[in-house]
Amino acid sequence: MSIFTNDPLQIIVFQSYGTENHFYARGRALEDEKITLESRNIFKILLNSWKRFESDEIKNCNLVVTLPNQHQIKTKTDKNGYFIIDEKVENLSNLTTPDGWLHYQVSYANEIANKKINKNNCFQGALLIPPKNANFGVISDIDDTILHTGVVSLLKWRLIVNTFFKSPFTRKALKGTSHFYSLLHAGISKKNTNPFFYVSHSPWNMYRYLEYFLSKNNFPKGAILLRAMSSLFSKNRKEKPQKQQEIINILNTYKTLPFILIGDAGEHDTEIYMQTVTQFPNRIKAIYVRSVTKEKNNLRIQNLVKNYTDTLFLLVKNSDEAIAHAKKNKFIA
Numbered sequence: 001m002s003i004f005t006n007d008p009l010q011i012i013v014f015q016s017y018g019t020e021n022h023f024y025a026r027g028r029a030l031e032d033e034k035i036t037l038e039s040r041n042i043f044k045i046l047l048n049s050w051k052r053f054e055s056d057e058i059k060n061c062n063l064v065v066t067l068p069n070q071h072q073i074k075t076k077t078d079k080n081g082y083f084i085i086d087e088k089v090e091n092l093s094n095l096t097t098p099d100g101w102l103h104y105q106v107s108y109a110n111e112i113a114n115k116k117i118n119k120n121n122c123f124q125g126a127l128l129i130p131p132k133n134a135n136f137g138v139i140s141d142i143d144d145t146i147l148h149t150g151v152v153s154l155l156k157w158r159l160i161v162n163t164f165f166k167s168p169f170t171r172k173a174l175k176g177t178s179h180f181y182s183l184l185h186a187g188i189s190k191k192n193t194n195p196f197f198y199v200s201h202s203p204w205n206m207y208r209y210l211e212y213f214l215s216k217n218n219f220p221k222g223a224i225l226l227r228a229m230s231s232l233f234s235k236n237r238k239e240k241p242q243k244q245q246e247i248i249n250i251l252n253t254y255k256t257l258p259f260i261l262i263g264d265a266g267e268h269d270t271e272i273y274m275q276t277v278t279q280f281p282n283r284i285k286a287i288y289v290r291s292v293t294k295e296k297n298n299l300r301i302q303n304l305v306k307n308y309t310d311t312l313f314l315l316v317k318n319s320d321e322a323i324a325h326a327k328k329n330k331f332i333a
Helices: 042-053 154-164 177-186 204-216 229-233 242-253 269-279 295-304 319-328
Strands: 009-014 022-031 062-066 072-076 082-088 101-108 123-128 137-141 196-203 223-227 259-264 284-290 312-316
Touching (some): 009 123, 022 101, 022 123, 137 242, 177 196, 242 259, 242 269, 269 284, 284 319, 312 319
Parallel strands (some): 137 196, 137 259, 284 312
Antiparallel strands (some): 009 022, 062 101
């Protein structure tokens, strides 16, 4: 927290997931530097990008979470302003909306000297608890799977341009992806409300940017799972990649729910997804991998999955191919 500015305080609550008896929530307490997500002015976009990564966190402060039934949970932020709540709470499904969302509030437990708190110290959070009519869940990558990012571009220059020089207001989803995801969400009955989990290597600093993009482009609302900036520089080769660990956590949380995995041919989605199939046999209904502009990446995937029969696997050029395949296999109507 900066003592040299008079920016008000906020709490960004990340869309997370849980179960009937498991409340799992994450978020971050920060100064509100008034980042405008809809700006088209290049200088304001650059300034917003700077603010996004040069954030002023509120460390070691007490927070209170209030559920719709007025049950309260206390927590505390860490040295980077993050908080995690991982608690057993009974009968959470009684508090959810028909599509499985539990809405709750997070507040600062105490006033902070000389600092105004936004939104009357009442910040909204949402936790996904898959409804009983779900036939499967969907775990999807974001970068170059639904949002053109440029991860595979030379020296990642397109990634830099798209992240720092473009507003989420102006960025477009890859053609047909929102429609495909909406069909998967509705399922074979058109009323299934199958849950979505968006997993990305992007840091949590990009959360509001990506949340805005997903909402603006009409993607199904889902848990958004990113990673801490510190993990970007971790060299611990014994640890599984963050994306893979998040997928493992999701499948361990919903032990009877099958999943569809969606990614791209740019980096390591295919290897991670194939390892997931091996680790969780009979849990993955299908894998969809979107081809990329670098043909050598696509050829690598084709060779990797040649004669692969552990689950349905499709390398797709566009969303129409994925939709046709999903209809054929009765995932969607």
